[in-house]
Amino acid sequence: MRPGAGLGWHSVGNTLPSAPQPRGVPRPPPTPARGPWSSCRDCAPPAAESACRITLGQANQVRPKLPLLKVLQAAGAQGETFTLKEVMHYLGQYIMVRQLYDKNQQHMVYCGGDQLGELLGLESFSVKDPSPVYDMLKRNLTSAAMAV
Numbered sequence: 001m002r003p004g005a006g007l008g009w010h011s012v013g014n015t016l017p018s019a020p021q022p023r024g025v026p027r028p029p030p031t032p033a034r035g036p037w038s039s040c041r042d043c044a045p046p047a048a049e050s051a052c053r054i055t056l057g058q059a060n061q062v063r064p065k066l067p068l069l070k071v072l073q074a075a076g077a078q079g080e081t082f083t084l085k086e087v088m089h090y091l092g093q094y095i096m097v098r099q100l101y102d103k104n105q106q107h108m109v110y111c112g113g114d115q116l117g118e119l120l121g122l123e124s125f126s127v128k129d130p131s132p133v134y135d136m137l138k139r140n141l142t143s144a145a146m147a148v
Contacts, residue, residue, distance in 0.1 A: 061144035062087065068140040071115050074098075081144040087137070091116075 061081040064072060069080065072087065075094035082090075094116065095101055095109055102108040109116075112123030119140065125132045 062141040063144045065140045065142075067115065067119055068136075071119065074115070084137075084141075087141065091133070 060083060062084060063081050064087065068087075069077075071094055072082070072090040075090040075097060077086070077090045095111075098114065098116075100109050100111050100114060100116065102110065107127045108124060109127065110124045111117035111120060117123060120132050120136050122132055127133075
């Protein structure tokens with residue numbers, strides 16, 4: 001497995017092809033997009049959608065507080081406002097560039113003694129349970145529209 005491949009920041013959202021329907025049975029209608037944060041499915045597990053709505057309401061751009069902004073900039077982010085998808089992308093980049101993930105169990109992130117660990121208040125976490133990341137984002141992101 002290539003480094004960072006198991007982090008799953010952008011692998012969620014891929015769907016399996018649906019099973020063929022028997023003749024005469026109509027297909028159910030496609031699931032509608034769930035508001036302005038439907039793009040969260042591109043970068044995070046389904047739980048992220050509700051966390052995004054709770055955290056950021058209807059805003060499209062977010063403004064990270066300074067400690068999180070420094071982490072994002074260390075991963076190549078430029079500017080002061082981002083979409084949530086961009087924030088998640090740069091967090092994944094930060095973890096990969098700093099090689100904070102376990103090489104054998106790539107879903108495990110060891111961030112103790114790192115800026116990310118300070119933000120999370122944790123020594124480690126698993127991307128299989130991203131709730132600590134969402135909690136940190138709730139504390140460290142504000143709507144760019146509200147922060148003007």
